[in-house]
Amino acid sequence: MSTSTFIKIDGPLMSLELNKEKNKVAVAGRRAFKIFSIDDGTFIEDIDLRGTDTVNLNYSFTDVTWNLKEENILATASTNGAVITWNLNKNHHSKQDRVFLDHKRTVNRIGFHSFEPWLISCSQDSTIRCFDLRTRESGRIFKSNTESIRDVKFSPHSMNTFAAVSENGALQLWDIRKQDKFFLQYAAHAEPIFSCDWHPDCQWIATGSRDKSIKVWEVTPTKPVLKYVVNTIASVGRVKWRPMRKYQLASTALVVDWNVNIWDLKRPYIPFACFTGHKDIVSDIAWRSDPKTILSTSRDSLLIYHVISDAMRPANNANPQAVFVNCKGDIAYSHRLNISTVTKSKIPNLLRRSTQLKAEFNQNTSQLNIFSLNKYPIAENSNDYFIQFAMQYILSGKSIIEICEHNSSIAKGLGRYNISFVWDVIKQIFSTNFFECEEPVQNEEPEIIIADREETDDDGEIPTELAVALEIDDELPELLSYDPKPQMDELITDPCITIGDFLFGDQEMDPLSLDYDNCENLCLGMNGVFIDKFDLDENDWNLPSEAFALRHEIKESSPPPELLPNSLGPFYPEKTPVPPVKFIKSGKEQIPLHVKWSQRLPRWNSSELIVETLEHHANDGDFQTAVCVLLVLGERRRYLTKSPLLDEVIQEQWLLSYIDMLNRYKLWNIATEVIQLSWISNVNQLNQHSTTIRSSCGKCRRTLVRSGWLCDRCHSTSASICCICHNVVKGLFIWCQGCTHGGHLIHIQSWLRNNRLCPAGCSRSGRTTQCGWFGRWMRQSSFTYPSGQLLVMEACGIPTCWLHVEMKLCCLGLLTVFLRGSARIYFQSSASFL
């Protein structure tokens, strides 16, 4: 028989029992008592012993048992306390033999002696009775002096011994000849025991309790010895040893779990196998003679024949390994020990796993390793790069050229030449006034076009220079072949981008505009090829002063150029008037030709390239470069974001990613700097949240209301006493985060000049420097930290940390805050304190 089968019986089932040959099963419940033959896994109903009587409480069964000697004798227990014996050999319609009505309350379990004609029963009325089937008298009574007895079992090893377990957690051993008292009692569990079972071979008894554990006791003459404990997930209802397997037993649960679990005592934490199929609590189980099949009944009125090959093996689905990479690049790895070495072969996994299954179940120790990255050399460790870059980059405070140069040299110093190159490129693009002259041109050019060539359509938008150029000059193959989105690599390696080739070709030269065109060409060339040594001086771009006069002429004839959106102006105040002049001048004299020129020679739109570069880096996981470039660009980044290429949402995400990473590495100062420099309101608001810390009394732990040094409730000032002068500090209180001792700023300062130990003598010297000192203005009961204020304590000559207020902590009292050692707190002191 290889598969599980089941049969549905009317009414919930409470118990089942197999006969001696294990080919028949009796099932009993509140409304059923039937006997089935088991034939090759299928159930055939033999007899229905109960009939249809629904009134008689004698037939509300709680347990059934089969005489192990005479196989026609059965016994049942009932909820009303009746114990009934049944004889299948009776010819009468009713097979009922005898009824014992001795118990006053529900009989929980009954059991036959293996060869004597004794029937033993235990009941809620805290008594055990033993009936001798040969006599017609009511049996011997054993008073347990405990609460209700839940289970009772004759020992298979000594004929006069039986075990009883009770609801107060006691395991009792009785000699059947001594009615007055048990010979051994032991508090086996702290909670009710519902079931016990003798091991078929050893002097072991297993008990299952509501405390979710199964305990295995070795019975010795003096006292039981606890051998094994199995922790299950729910109260244990039934326990049964598995035949022919010394260390295995099956259990059912009273709540939650509808499975039949088989446990291996050698690995008591996870079931060896689970039989599923029931839809309600499993009430009873019985092994057949072999260890491979088990029968179970349940309150869902199913009788199931389980085969072990159908069982679930939870241990197989449990992963034996774990890997986790932390933000420092360290790898925690745990794995099963004694893995049989798997040779590299391509045998399908399934085959090999199945053969190893048994061996694997008992290999249940793990080893935990941590592989930490070697700090040196820094190469290959992207996390170290990240930290180094974050710490060394300059993001603001200098001119863009200096910042770019600095950052580029840092990248170079760390061997990241591609990043260094990005900074160089940024520097070149934004340091020359080529870029800066481009903006006004973009605005004004359309106007010129409209003025000169009316056929150019104007839909109110500013067409990009390139689009216009292509539209108009489609007779020029050189221009068409010009890649509108130049790839940096191509440009660098492309030898054919030379000035003459690209710009002049066979076009007619205009002698008047030659100078300017030349300049422009040079500039374009420079941007394309990035010739570092060709250092373009800004002065080269200053136009002759005559240009200014001319500009005004044109201004009258055409609508006045609109100012660039918002803040672009202030950044190029001295240069904005310059570039248009060039066009105006040439336009004045050679209008048609010049327009063609200006359109055909579009300035290279570097914004696309920059955006593309940044996105490329971000997609490579190097969002740091992207964020830093954007930060360094400052307001110039509008130039990039004006194009739809770089959505603000993407920028926000980069920024938030960067801030998150900085937080991970505890680079709070840099994170604050980034937040402050950021231009997206969502990000900028980050350090406006949760900046208030309330303080509470050091004694009664209530929140301080009026002042920081006196508690209104307990009138204690103990937390604010200077540990040097022993006076109450009413001004600035400086304390060590490690030991919480502190005092006046002046006292602590002078103390620390000569000493390293805490002035209170708590020998926390090491902690002071690590934790830093923290100042608190005692006049206020709470204070708000203005965001991003740094470095005040350092000025006092005291080592300082910076406060990173973790949201959760803010609402706790200040004293509680620094006592929470597990929480990492970093204090930022603020200028407004002092």
Added chain:
Amino acid sequence: MTFEAYTINAQHKDLIHDVAYNYYGDRLATCSSDQFVKVWDQDEHGNWNLSAAWKAHSGSVWKVTWAHPEYGQVIATCSFDRTASIWEEIIDTNILKESGGRQWVRRANLVDSRTSVTDVKFTPKTIGLFLTTCASDGILRIYEAPDIMNLSLWTHQHEVSSKLSCSCLTWTSSFNRYIQFLLSFKQWYLFKKLIKYIIYRLHVPLVAIGSDDNNPSAGPKVLIYEYSEVFRKFSKVADTVPYCFDAVHDITFATTHGRSYHLLAIATKNVRIIKVKPIQENVVNLQGGTNKFEITTLATFEDHYCTVWRVSWNVLGTVLASSGDDGCVRLWKC
């Protein structure tokens, strides 16, 4: 890369099923079938010391995960005993001992599952304090802590059934923040700016679950759901990961960090890396319709030649670590 190996004598009495670093990488939690969870702290010299150990469940503890430190020192565990638990480290000020009086207490026990809870994850911080669990009966549940100061209150928000026994789950973590406007969503027309964020948000939060069902005919074993915060519901991403029919043991999204796509690593009989790219629609999805995703397999690594159990990305999403039955941890770099 060179690594120094450091062995911790964890003294778990059974297999260790999961290890998890905290946000900063200086605390480590381990969980085991012996029903214990242990927390290890790294000292200044880089040594790992046992900081706490307690019996967390009455069954094997499958997974352990840390919450963002903003919510305190909080971990979540899930177990064979069909529950998931939230634990918080508190300071008992009455005991100022060696350990600093620190103690882990159970804040909540989530008992909704009828079967073993196989994985537990906090959602990315941007969504709020949510916890997701998946169970071997295939039900994915999401719980919310409405009050982050009260970790004992978790409301069962939603559940979705995948009909396959789940073994693992993972969230995308991107840093867009859009939770703030949810409360005022009904008045969204008053807040033009908010609408913009609904429209232009870069990444919809996705959750992927993997199934360890061994039957290849049961369909794809990796399912991706899109979580709509506006409607608080999951909807299956229409074209869910194809070609993945073998039992999946672990699954992890890399932190997105401003990429335009998500990287999903799958541990099955081999290591697979899947790219999930939202097809940029910029269309308001107010009806709760699903977005479109382009799902492609980037790489398949067979080098383990046996079952791969776990995968883990580094924090930048550039290096993937995988471990398999061959006893090796392999690092993959894109």
